[in-house]
Amino acid sequence: MSAASALQIDSFPSTDGQSSEPLGSSTAAVPIGVTDQVVHRESAVRDLLRSLQPGNEEVRFGTASHSLQVASTLPNRDRTVESSTIRVSQTLLAEWNGCVLAIEDHYFSAALKGIYGEGVRNEQEDAEIPMSDVGESDRELLRPGNLFRLCVFYEIQENGQPRRYTQVIFRRLPAYRSQDLAKAAERASELYRTLRVE
């Protein structure tokens, strides 16, 4: 895996007071540390990436201490990021794409496809996930067929204590549009006319 693709991007707060933009669909390109809700794109990160020299042995990624090393290479105007970065450093250990299959009383079952992690990538598994792992704001999305990501993170907390945790992040896909559904109905009628059923 190249250094760029293994880069951990932590939750950099915006330094200029502007709201940051959710990363969204670029997840696949940067598999580590990227979630819709947790990670935000920050121009400082881009500057930082540009400032990194290929083959720089001191810059290694993927562990809690790396954010410190990375932060030390930041240009002056981004120094404010450093202190924030030290507070919480988060590393993605594993990630799956999931699809809700059925909902039971205390858990939901899902089909998972691994997208990142040792022994995870490209593997397909079934999972039973406790209902308590679904955030209150995501409860309405807990429906068969809906898609989510399951992530396992490792982080160093403010007090220096390490912590591992799992997170279920539901995807918010576009809605069906009435004009598309009308077109689908037309296609279905056309298809129906071509079928010879005895």
Place this chain on the structure above:
Amino acid sequence: MGPGYGESIVVHLGQGEWLLVDSCVDATDNIQRAAPLKYLKALGVQVNLAVKLVAVSHWDDDHVCGIAEVVEACSSAMFCCSTELTQREFLKFVESISDGATATDGGNVGQFRRVIRLLGSRNQTILGAKPGRQLFKYPVVKSWSPSDHDAMQFLNYVAQMHPHAGEQMRRAIPGSPNETSVVLSIDWEDASVLLGADMEAVSDDHRGWGAVVLEANRIGFVRGGVVKVPHHGSETAHDPRMWSDLLLHQPISVIAPFGRGPIASRPPKSSDVRRINGLSSAAFLTAKHSETKLPVMDFAVKRSLREGNIRLSSQRSTLGIVRLRRVFGLPWRHEMFGAAVRAK
């Protein structure tokens, strides 16, 4: 054969002609080719010419994996499914849910869409399965379901699943009610077989096995000496009338277990196998339940999942095949391949 993932039945009708019921894939096969095609090709069968009938018992994930590949390859075969799968309402559902397929991966609805389009473009006749309908002349292949009541249930199910404007796009989860399964019988001159699909026992005699048995008794039925036990041998599919009215005393039973999810919840349970053994002269499982090891993961990941009470089970269960053969006038002989085991 089963479960890699799902189940499929391959029947040599005689004279080099074949019938395929459902399709499944070998979960350990990275290419995920349709297992019945792989099997027939290994036997040297030219599937484009020799397969005369392809039947889909119902629209459920474990019965339609690879079905588009099967229909595509078996170009001269007749296609049979329950009439409801060709209704305008179902096609509308398929087309609508496919709108989000780029984002949602479509699930197996894409397989069925391909099948329907292929049959439409070939201008091929689809045989709609109904109770007592003859689908093939010799051996006599007949369908015994779904009943009109169950067909109505299916259309209700489709209506509930149909996407509405403003709803978030989602993947279709194939899982039509099991009572809409197509039960088939095959009658040779001296032997009969009952293929129970996923048919369930329902208290209402107009539905499920009750309806099948009523219709069979009304029209007349040649009792089977071999049965593909319905719905993975589960208790919910057990109707004593199937055993007493549609089968010979102590038939040979073949069970295709369900190969996904936690072992404790997979049918058949050991009590189911005991029940089926008690009713059969011989019983076979296409695969024994066994926990397929998960790939080696980072220890921290495994621990986090365990601590979070998230239970994973591998989808890579091994394929098994039970082969039953007989020569005219002689008893059935069995062979087992892969993960298949004899239960009695």
